[in-house]
Amino acid sequence: DGGITQSPKYLFRKEGQNVTLSCEQNLNHDAMYWYRQDPGQGLRLIYYSQIVNDFQKGDIAEGYSVSREKKESFPLTVTSAQKNPTAFYLCASTWGRNTGELFFGEGSRLTVL
Amino acid sequence: AQSVTQLGSHVSVSEGALVLLRCNYSSSVPPYLFWYVQYPNQGLQLLLKYTTGATLVKGINGFEAEFKKSETSFHLTKPSAHMSDAAEYFCAVTSGGDDKIIFGKGTRLHILP
Numbered sequence: 001d002g003g004i005t006q007s008p009k010y011l012f013r014k015e016g017q018n019v020t021l022s023c024e025q026n027l028n029h030d031a032m033y034w035y036r037q038d039p040g041q042g043l044r045l046i047y048y049s050q051i052v053n054d055f056q057k058g059d060i061a062e063g064y065s066v067s068r069e070k071k072e073s074f075p076l077t078v079t080s081a082q083k084n085p086t087a088f089y090l091c092a093s094t095w096g097r098n099t100g101e102l103f104f105g106e107g108s109r110l111t112v113l
Numbered sequence: 114a115q116s117v118t119q120l121g122s123h124v125s126v127s128e129g130a131l132v133l134l135r136c137n138y139s140s141s142v143p144p145y146l147f148w149y150v151q152y153p154n155q156g157l158q159l160l161l162k163y164t165t166g167a168t169l170v171k172g173i174n175g176f177e178a179e180f181k182k183s184e185t186s187f188h189l190t191k192p193s194a195h196m197s198d199a200a201e202y203f204c205a206v207t208s209g210g211d212d213k214i215i216f217g218k219g220t221r222l223h224i225l226p
Contacts, residue, residue, distance in 0.1 A: 004156075006156075040122060040218060040219075041218060042203065042216045042217055042218035042219050043157075043203070043216040045213060045214075048213075058213075088154075090156055090157070092156075092157075099145065099164070100145040100147050100162065100164075100205065100206075100207040100214050101147070101159055101162060102149075102157070102159070102214065103159075104156030104157045104158070105156050106154075106155050106156045107154065107155065107156050109154070
């Protein structure tokens with residue numbers, strides 16, 4: 001089945017540690033996105049990539065990093081510089097030309113202890 | 114700049130009653146408008162979309178929305194609520210192409226027995 005797979009679904013981290021969230025898609029989509037979701041704040045864009053080896057900062061990129069070495073994969077690293085990393089993280093993808101129709105993974109919930 | 118406002122962070126309706134979730138947008142160019150649904154601890158799923166053409170659009174699970182340019186609105190409705198409709202609903206806007214997708218803050222729908 002085609003879709004987007006995020007892993008891990010739940011992750012616990014100690015303060016000061018970096019953590020990488022995986023996002024893989026087999027939909028042959030060119031564009032991929034990372035969003036952060038906090039209660040009552042909707043979805044906020046962290047980073048997005050429209051083609052391999054290229055990505056742009058979203059609205060809240062500070063403390064995060066990404067790579068896009070393969071079309072299928074768009075991992076997100078939450079670094080120790082992110083002051084409030086506890087959140088629900090969502091990966092999404094769509095065709096190269098943005099039509100607004102995003103396909104989402106099931107999310108990764110990160111908790112910093 | 115585009116924006117989306119969802120009126121009411123929580124809406125409660127009785128099972129079998131009309132569901133009405135409100136969404137207003139601002140855009141200087143013709144918008145593409147979307148409603149997404151999110152069940153607990155899951156990603157978002159596209160419910161319906163308006164791009165061009167007919168202003169009344171039908172989506173999955175019996176939902177529909179009407180694009181009203183004069184009111185800059187795209188309210189979501191369902192004639193008869195079902196317990197399975199309990200979820201969070203997000204309105205989104207984009208103008209396509211290189212434009213970002215802007216999400217509202219979400220409305221949590223509660224269904225009362």
